[in-house]
Amino acid sequence: MKSQTVVAALAVIGVIAVVFTAYRGAVTVMSEQVVLGCSEQRSILHCVYHRTTPGLLSTEYQIVVGTSPNRGLIYDVPYPAHDTRTSWDADTGLLTIAMPGTALTITEAEYVDTR
Numbered sequence: 277m278k279s280q281t282v283v284a285a286l287a288v289i290g291v292i293a294v295v296f297t298a299y300r301g302a303v304t305v306m307s308e309q310v311v312l313g314c315s316e317q318r319s320i321l322h323c324v325y326h327r328t329t330p331g332l333l334s335t336e337y338q339i340v341v342g343t344s345p346n347r348g349l350i351y352d353v354p355y356p357a358h359d360t361r362t363s364w365d366a367d368t369g370l371l372t373i374a375m376p377g378t379a380l381t382i383t384e385a386e387y388v389d390t391r
Contacts, residue, residue, distance in 0.1 A: 307327060313363075323345075324339060336352065337352070337357075339353050339373060361374045370383060
């Protein structure tokens with residue numbers, strides 16, 4: 277009797293794991309990414325990417341500042357891409373990301389990868 281209970285519990289855990297993996301795969305496929313702006317700093321092109329990922333209960337918005345969409349500083353923000361604007365100061369390398377009611381300012385030293 278105990279072995280049947282253990283087998284049933286492991287089967288339920290397996291089904292949950294498969295469903296969760298399928299859900300994460302579907303969400304990854306459904307996520308949307310746009311480029312908000314780019315600037316060349318220290319002879320390397322840096323861009324601001326906005327990623328929208330639909331969720332089960334809510335939608336996630338992320339901003340990635342870096343050399344590629346998968347490498348750089350990642351910020352969780354509460355606004356979609358159409359409510360977000362970027363501006364670069366060519367002299368100082370200062371990046372400003374403006375959103376409704378707030379702005380995020382990032383210095384060149386924070387987003388330039390020196391590795």
